Amino acid sequence: MGEGLPAELRSWLVRAGFPDDLVLTAMHRGLGSTAMWSFQPTPEAPALVVRMFGVDAGAAAEREYLAMDAAARYGVPVPSIFACGLVERRPVLVTTFIPGEPVTQALQAHPERAQALGVAMGEALGRLHEVAAPAGLTETIDAWIDRGGPALTNVRQMLKNVPGQDRLIHLDYHPDNVLVRDGRVSGIIDWENTMAGPPHMDLARTQAILRAAVLGNLVPPQAHDALARFERGLVAGHAQVIGDDPSPGLSAVWGLGMTVEDLTSQAAKSGGVISQALVDRLADERDALLRTLATDDSLDRASRG
Known part of the structure; x- marks a missing residue:
């Protein structure tokens, strides 16, 4: 039957x-x-994966469907929807197994291969x-800004001026959601957070x-x-394709902001691996970066366009 x-x-x-x-085999689930x-x-048939979303999570499933379809058409390694x-x-969703x-x-x-894996x-x-x-993912082009949470209100105009806001982004791209084979990325999974x-x-x-x-x-x-070397490789590999980040401080504060918002609900769950102390530390780092941005003249000019 398959457990659960x-x-x-x-x-x-x-x-x-x-x-x-x-015969269905339960797979690892995230948060x-x-x-x-x-x-x-x-x-004789290749393996498939069935994903069951939460109750009334139709919007998330639709985003995942649209994103994987678009990514596949451009050769990005993603599951095919069956x-x-x-x-x-x-x-x-029933998809191919990667x-x-x-x-x-x-x-x-x-x-020892951490940096190469990061690249x-x-x-x-x-x-x-x-x-x-x-x-379907671009109806509100700046919806991504809201994912950073209300703490970023004072830098919202800066965020509105960031270029390339029509790109397909994953927003849960971490080592558990990326598969490798023979040193190459073979698949990107779990597109529930995706948007423009x-x-x-x-x-x-x-x-x-x-x-x-x-x-x-x-x-x-x-x-x-090893994780630090992996992160250096990750940044370098991304820059080889897209270029360097023109406003790394602003990006960092938004990334921390989204992660604080994302983990806050997880910290409230009894017996979970995410603690409120962790959320508070991330929020402290976010707020310290916000104070730095507030005193940075160049970013202040950027906020005025």
Whole structure:
């Protein structure tokens, strides 16, 4: 049956044309409400993945569908969509299974390759940012600004002036959501946060996630050096494709802002890995950067366009 598989989902899969004796294997799930299982329709067929989103998460599923379709058309390695539907108010996507291992596992197994893995991940992110966001993700072009939270109100005009706001961005691009095979990125998964926005904000969001992993003791101290080399490679690889960030301080404060907003709800969950102390430390770093931006004359001029 597959551990934790809702009976309604199995019935939906059968109605969608899959065999009723499917063996589904639960896959790793992140901090969100999406559950995943892998399965093989027949012994000869390639493996597929079924993703079940949270209740009434139709907008997130639609964003994911649109983003993966647009990315695939430009050669970005993403899962192909096999089927979609709705089960008990929960959207469902069936996609191809992408071979490879998460970058997290590759870093643990080969820390000496940390910088090369970072470069590969940065280049892949840069290629994604060459793709324009599809219709359906661009209805409110500055919606990405709101993801930084109300603490960024005083730099909102600066953010409005950031170039490239029509690009396709992922916003959850971290080592658990990127797969590698033979040293190359083989797949980018988990597109639930995707929208239109500037490339360097997406990169800064990744850096903020890495920072949260360190501050939250989610990475052992002996791995900090490898993670720092990975991050340097990530930034360099992205710059090779997109160019250097013209306003790194502004990007950093937005990346931290989004991550604070994102993790605040996780910290409220009992027994979770995200603590309020971690959220507070990230907020302190965000606020320190905001104070720096407030005294930077060049950024003040940029805010006036």
